[in-house]
Amino acid sequence: EVQLAESGGGLVQPRGSLSLSCAASGFTFDSFAMAWVRQTPGKGLEWVSTISGGGVSTYYADSVKGRFTVSRDNSRNMLHLQMNDLRAEDTAVYFCAKENHLSGSYSDSWGQGALVTVSS
Amino acid sequence: DIQMTQSPSTLSASVGDRVTITCRASQSISSWLAWYQQKPGKAPKLLIYEASSLEGGVPSRFSGSGSGTEFTLTISSLQPDDFATYYCQQYHSYSYTFGQGTKLEIK
Numbered sequence: 001e002v003q004l005a006e007s008g009g010g011l012v013q014p015r016g017s018l019s020l021s022c023a024a025s026g027f028t029f030d031s032f033a034m035a036w037v038r039q040t041p042g043k044g045l046e047w048v049s050t051i052s053g054g055g056v057s058t059y060y061a062d063s064v065k066g067r068f069t070v071s072r073d074n075s076r077n078m079l080h081l082q083m084n085d086l087r088a089e090d091t092a093v094y095f096c097a098k099e100n101h102l103s104g105s106y107s108d109s110w111g112q113g114a115l116v117t118v119s120s
Numbered sequence: 121d122i123q124m125t126q127s128p129s130t131l132s133a134s135v136g137d138r139v140t141i142t143c144r145a146s147q148s149i150s151s152w153l154a155w156y157q158q159k160p161g162k163a164p165k166l167l168i169y170e171a172s173s174l175e176g177g178v179p180s181r182f183s184g185s186g187s188g189t190e191f192t193l194t195i196s197s198l199q200p201d202d203f204a205t206y207y208c209q210q211y212h213s214y215s216y217t218f219g220q221g222t223k224l225e226i227k
Contacts, residue, residue, distance in 0.1 A: 035216070037164075045156075045164065045207055047216040059214040062121070095163055106154035106211050108175065110163035 002026040002109040004096050009114030016086050020114055022079040022096030027109075030054065030074040033099040035107055036081050038092035048094070049081065053102040064090075086118045122146050122210050126219035132227040137198045141222045143191045143208035152212040155184055155193045158221075159204045167206075168193065198224075 008020040022034070036048040049070040050059045058070050069082040079096050094114050097107035123146035133139050143153065151171040156164035166175045168184035171191055181196040195202055203226050208219040 044221045045158075045209075045218040047209070047218065050214070050216065061215045100169070104211065104214075104216075106166065106169045106209065107156075107164075108166050108169070110165075112163055 002098060004098065004109060004111035006094065006096050006111045006114035009094065009116050011117045011119065012086055013120050014087060014118055016118070017082070017084045018086060018116060019083065020081040020094055020096075020116070022111055024077045024079065024096075024098070027098065029072075029077040031102060033101060033104045034070075034072060034079045035097045035099055035104075036070060036079075037095045037097055037107070037110075038090075039095070039113070040089075040092045046092075050099065050104050051079070052104065057103065059104070083116070086116075088118050090116065091118045092116060121215050122149060122213060122217055124208055124210055124217050124219040126206075126208055126222050128222060129220065130223045130225060132225045133198055134227045135198050135200060139195050139198060139224065141193045141206055141208075141224075143186075143193070143219050145189045145191075145210055145212075148188045149210045149212035151187045152210060153184075153186070153191050154209045154211065155182075156207045156209065157202075157204045158207065164207065 003025045005023045012018045035050045051070045067085045071080045096111045098109040099105045125144045153171045155168040158164045172184045205223045
């Protein structure tokens with residue numbers, strides 16, 4: 001059974017930094033791309049970033065490009081999202097998701113999410 | 121970026137009804153479209169991929185169709201567990217954009 005568990009959420013001040021992690025199990029981690037998707041409270045879903053299975057290729061939404069960095073540690077089955085220069089509009093629940101292909105596809109499994117609140 | 125537009129934003133229906141949700145892409149995405157169901161406080165759940173392929177374990181009352189720029193999700197006979205919010209997502213090209221969601225409410 002695929003399991004994804006996010007950690008690292010919390011309250012951070014504007015222009016601050018925060019790092020999210022996602023522990024994965026139940027599948028061959030390095031064979032699948034992984035994604036971060038966020039959801040603003042009461043609003044819809046926004047794709048944030050995808051990293052390929054080998055970690056060589058990364059993709060970002062324009063809204064986070066240059067501020068967020070996705071990475072993965074395939075030896076530990078871990079996905080990370082480093083978020084810098086955070087803004088109020090980054091406040092959201094952040095989900096990690098397993099994509100259905102080595103180099104990106106739809107998300108077939110999701111974690112339960114981690115809340116990030118950006119506020120002074 | 122490819123824009124995804126869902127309609128309606130809210131849909132009121134009764135148990136047993138047949139309902140259809142539409143998703144339109146701003147440019148052709150072939151069949152690279154997925155549908156998700158989300159309940160309050162929960163993660164999204166994959167229902168349909170490649171526009172019409174049913175994910176394992178999803179009831180057969182859910183079906184998807186379309187290609188190019190216009191897609192539909194149909195629930196043939198609504199069950200109480202189906203009242204939720206539904207999202208489409210294109211994965212033809214980055215950014216992998218979502219529709220704004222359709223909230224399915226009990227009439």
